[in-house]
Amino acid sequence: MSRAFVEIGDIQPLVDAAVEHGVDLAPFIQRSDEGGDARIEIADYFRIQRSLALASDDLTAVISSRKLTFKTGQFLIAQMQNATSLMATIEILAEHMNMMHGDTYNSVRFGDSRLALIIDDSHFPYRSRENTDFVELVGDCLTIKIHCLLDSLTEGAASAALRRIKLKRRRGETRRPQNAFWSVPLEYGAPAYELIYDFDLACAPLQIREAVDMSTDGLFSRVISHLDTRDAIDGERSIAARTRDLLEDGLSRQSDVARKLDISVATLRRRLSEEGVQFRDLLLETRLLRAEGMLKRGASVAQATEALDYSDIRAFNRAFKRWKGKTPAAFAQDFQS
Incomplete structure (x- = not known):
């Protein structure tokens, strides 16, 4: 995951609602504008939503034309603490959010070793439905909020299991800065939003030990705290x-990795050099580790060669032998025996 932002110009309906409800946005916007960029961090976007939600007594932060009071949020508390896996947490969240909103916007789908939480806002009563840019931003950020909520409740199990995100905005459009949050592949132009998790990992047993406050303040505070903690940890890591994390998530180009880290390619090269490594070496290491895992699981040398985009088997053999001291076939045979 990288640092995510929201363009100030994209949240004009929230700015207008803040004026209407007497919410001062200056602390959030001034803090983000010190460098001259007209944007705020994703955590501050949710702080603005929390302030609006509390000022209006509306869990949707005045985004919906149908008010949702904070008391409804207490509905989730007991059920959440009975969840015994990420899958159960997802199912409970989807069911009760539907009950809170009084309509079926959320559903769960299983298949192909994946579990998908589907959020279909096609008929959601947005106040600003005619503002397509704003509606798409709200949907993008909603997937982030739900994933952060799931991840905080399951102590990181959601991030470990996450495999792909589907967004409704069209493919080919400029990537919006809020979506820099994701380190997994994004699929555009989907009919609904989807958070797709590994089924086996989603079924792994877990226990939610803490009390779950799903009031307006409790829900937003949990998400904001999770984002602040994540950014602090990322800031301390090399x-x-x-x-390596981004390469393991499937990225392979320096430009894509630099964009995820919110730095230039030149800065990425310089920072890696200062740490005594080069991008191509990290990429090769990641590929060979993936190849080792495939061979251990019974994949053929040809399958590993194709999956790792090597030009031919001989090139893959040479790279693997330099790394492991033996050919892929010999490695696989030794492992099986």
Whole structure:
């Protein structure tokens, strides 16, 4: 995951609602504008929503034309603490959010070793439905909020299991800065939003130990705290470690990794060099580790070669032998025996 932002110009309906309800946005916007960029961090976007939600007594932060009071949020508390897996947490959240909103916007789908939480806002009563940019931003940020909520409740199990995100905005449009949050592949132009998790990991047993406050303040505070903690941890980790994470998540180009880290390609090269590594070496290491895992699971050398985009088997054999001291076939045979 990288640092995510929201363009100030994209949240004009929230700015207008803040004026209407007497909410001062200056502390959030001034803090983000010190460098001259007209944007705020994703955590501050949710702080603005929390302030609006509390001022209006509306859990939707005045985004919906149908008010949702904070008391309804207490509905989730007991059920959440009975969840015994990420899958159960997702199912409970989807069911009760539907009950809170009085309509079926959320559903769960299983298949192909994946579990998907589907959020279909096609018929959601947005106040500003005619403002497509704002509605798409709200949907993008909603996926982030729900994932952060799930991840905080399951102590990181949601992030470990996350595999892909589907967004409704069209493919080919300029990538919006809020979506820099995601380190997994994004699929655009979907009919609904989807958070797609590994099924086996989603079924792993867990226990939610803490009390779950799903009031307006409790829900937003949980998400904001989770984002602040994540950013603090990321800030302490080396660029090489964060680059490895992104490469393991499927990225392979320096430009894509640099964009995820919110730095330039030149800065990425310089920072890696200062830490004594080069991008190509990290990429090769990641590929070979993936190849080792495939061979251990019974994949053929040809399958590993194709999956890792090597030009031919001989090139893959040479790279693997330099790394492990033996050919992929010999490694696989030794492992099986």
